[in-house]
Amino acid sequence: xxxxxxxxxxxxxxxxxxxxxxxxxxxxxxxxxxxxxxxxxxxxxxxxxxxxxxxxxxxxxxxxxxxxxxxxxxxxxxxxxxxxxxxxxxxxxxxxxxxxxxxxxxxxxxxxxxxxxxxxxxxxxxxxxxxxxxxxxxxxxxxxxxxxxxxxxxxxxxxxxxxxxxxxxxxxxxx
Amino acid sequence: xxxxxxxxxxxxxxxxxxxxxxxxxxxxxxxxxxxxxxxxxxxxxxxxxxxxxxxxxxxxxxxxxxxxxxxxxxxxxxxxxxxxxxxxxxxxxxxxxxxxxxxxxxxxxxxxxxxxxxxxxxxxxxxxxxxxxxxxxxxxxxxxxxxxxxxxxxxxxxxxxxxxxxxxxxxxxxxxxxxxxxxxxxxxxxxxxxxxxxxxxxxxxxxxxxxxxxxxxxxxxxxxxxxxxxxxxxxxxxxxxxxxxxxxxxxxxxxxxxxxxxxxxxxxxxxxxxxxxxxxxxxxxxxxxx
Amino acid sequence: xxxxxxxxxxxxxxxxxxxxxxxxxxxxxxxxxxxxxxxxxxxxxxxxxxxxxxxxxxxxxxxxxxxxxxxxxxxxxxxxxxxxxxxxxxxxxxxxxxxxxxxxxxxxxxxxxxxxxxxxxxxxxxxxxxxxxxxxxxxxxxxxxxxxxxxxxxxxxxxxxxxxxxxxxxxxxxxxxx
Numbered sequence: 133x134x135x136x137x138x139x140x141x142x143x144x145x146x147x148x149x150x151x152x153x154x155x156x157x158x159x160x161x162x163x164x165x166x167x168x169x170x171x172x173x174x175x176x177x178x179x180x181x182x183x184x185x186x187x188x189x190x191x192x193x194x195x196x197x198x199x200x201x202x203x204x205x206x207x208x209x210x211x212x213x214x215x216x217x218x219x220x221x222x223x224x225x226x227x228x229x230x231x232x233x234x235x236x237x238x239x240x241x242x243x244x245x246x247x248x249x250x251x252x253x254x255x256x257x258x259x260x261x262x263x264x265x266x267x268x269x270x271x272x273x274x275x276x277x278x279x280x281x282x283x284x285x286x287x288x289x290x291x292x293x294x295x296x297x298x299x300x301x302x303x304x305x306x307x
Numbered sequence: 308x309x310x311x312x313x314x315x316x317x318x319x320x321x322x323x324x325x326x327x328x329x330x331x332x333x334x335x336x337x338x339x340x341x342x343x344x345x346x347x348x349x350x351x352x353x354x355x356x357x358x359x360x361x362x363x364x365x366x367x368x369x370x371x372x373x374x375x376x377x378x379x380x381x382x383x384x385x386x387x388x389x390x391x392x393x394x395x396x397x398x399x400x401x402x403x404x405x406x407x408x409x410x411x412x413x414x415x416x417x418x419x420x421x422x423x424x425x426x427x428x429x430x431x432x433x434x435x436x437x438x439x440x441x442x443x444x445x446x447x448x449x450x451x452x453x454x455x456x457x458x459x460x461x462x463x464x465x466x467x468x469x470x471x472x473x474x475x476x477x478x479x480x481x482x483x484x485x486x487x488x489x490x491x492x493x494x495x496x497x498x499x500x501x502x503x504x505x506x507x508x509x510x511x512x513x514x515x516x517x518x519x520x521x522x523x524x525x526x527x528x529x530x531x532x533x534x535x536x537x538x539x540x541x542x543x544x545x546x547x548x549x550x551x552x553x554x555x556x557x558x559x560x561x562x563x564x565x566x567x568x569x570x571x572x573x574x575x576x577x578x579x580x581x582x583x584x585x586x587x588x589x590x591x592x593x594x595x596x597x
Numbered sequence: 598x599x600x601x602x603x604x605x606x607x608x609x610x611x612x613x614x615x616x617x618x619x620x621x622x623x624x625x626x627x628x629x630x631x632x633x634x635x636x637x638x639x640x641x642x643x644x645x646x647x648x649x650x651x652x653x654x655x656x657x658x659x660x661x662x663x664x665x666x667x668x669x670x671x672x673x674x675x676x677x678x679x680x681x682x683x684x685x686x687x688x689x690x691x692x693x694x695x696x697x698x699x700x701x702x703x704x705x706x707x708x709x710x711x712x713x714x715x716x717x718x719x720x721x722x723x724x725x726x727x728x729x730x731x732x733x734x735x736x737x738x739x740x741x742x743x744x745x746x747x748x749x750x751x752x753x754x755x756x757x758x759x760x761x762x763x764x765x766x767x768x769x770x771x772x773x774x775x
Contacts, residue, residue: 165613303598489727529734
């Protein structure tokens, strides 16, 4: 079945695993918005998010054989996205927020769209990295604290404390 | 004995990593050098002789495992000339290496995540970037990196870390610690610290733990803070100065400096046997007793 | 804002945020020919090291009191500026050192500029951001020295900061020269 005809995700994945790049492009088009949203929220930076999103799809192509199909393809991509975003070396530049003022949402490049949701996006981008990671994974992505703790290499208690602080900071920022 | 094994991974589409499974004889107490362009390096020290190398090799990576006298070399090279120049993602490798527990271990990589456990001898790591985790047991650790977060679970004799950026967390440190960074933090806890020389420009230096009698500490930050928590009964002579930062030494008030603004404080606690010198430009200094 | 209001905002977040540009062309290019994260070519050898040797020569000249000399002298290749002793730099300080040290620094910085295109972007970013941190520290100390020129600790602090700056540029050189 050619990629021009196939739209069923399972068929697209099967075709992509056989090396069909057009099928993979279709998968890219189906999932790039969700992956980019996740990368953007974890990194707090438009440029970094786009680079990481690109990296996610390149890795996904290379690891297609390891996708077992026991979870939706989108969920598998999101897992790759979390790994890629958290391990992105440029996140180290965030440490410099101690000396350079922490990236204001405008500087972080989060796109302006009207409404309170945009204010929330900007406020999340302005959180310190660890708090932002915990908030995005726990409050937006719905991970349990056990899952967050395992991913970030912290205790469940730390994850809960970080989420509490993040929510407190956001409530104050969005007053 | 000189046994050389070269494994070339063939490329295919989609790209697949090739598994690695090699063994080579090496008695305990000798040397292992691991070179990897990029990827992951995990080393486990075990109570037995011999070096085992497992993992996965990228399409364009070449593995060479050899022994010359007392040293086993495990080298992964990607395309491009030289060690630090020109590499691609397909030159990456995941290496899981088992070595005898008292092996002197050297690791060189461009960009790799490194994890070492159970090695009780000297460890040297030189990377450009990639986080480093080392379990307790090594007698001395020497790390040089541009950008890494470093976690050490215990060093018995000597630690030297030179970073540009990245945070260093050390538990159960003993003996001598040398730390240099531009923007990284040092979080050091231990007992029996005899010599600590730590400097960071914007990073913070935090020390929790006991000093040997006669210990010498020199701590310098520009805008970073210096915090110390010392056990009750610590004996030390403090010389603290800051151009514009605050100083709080167990509630003792600092004096104005002779030159310019800022404050300085010379104060001894106990018999003053350890010598502690702390200098900041704008960072704050806080020293407390547990 | 209370917790419920925050939760309502979270639930109202978009499930998707499209990138500002189409990433597929770049992704496809990488799938077809995996891109090198660092360029495979070697930078022209010698130029950077030549600049460093020149800078070292200038500083050695300054330390020897011959700062007016325009003729570069042979500098031991192994002696980076960062390895010069405090005494040598302090001597240089007494003979009106700042201009010459600045020249040496500018030479290294110019050489780093030339190598910029050969460095991995992430690495270059880290090097540059940390140079900025050191520069900011040196500016702080400079301003303080204007107010308190006799303060010996400030001069020591400036020497330390300059040593770190030179050391960092030297490391960047070593990375591009390997």
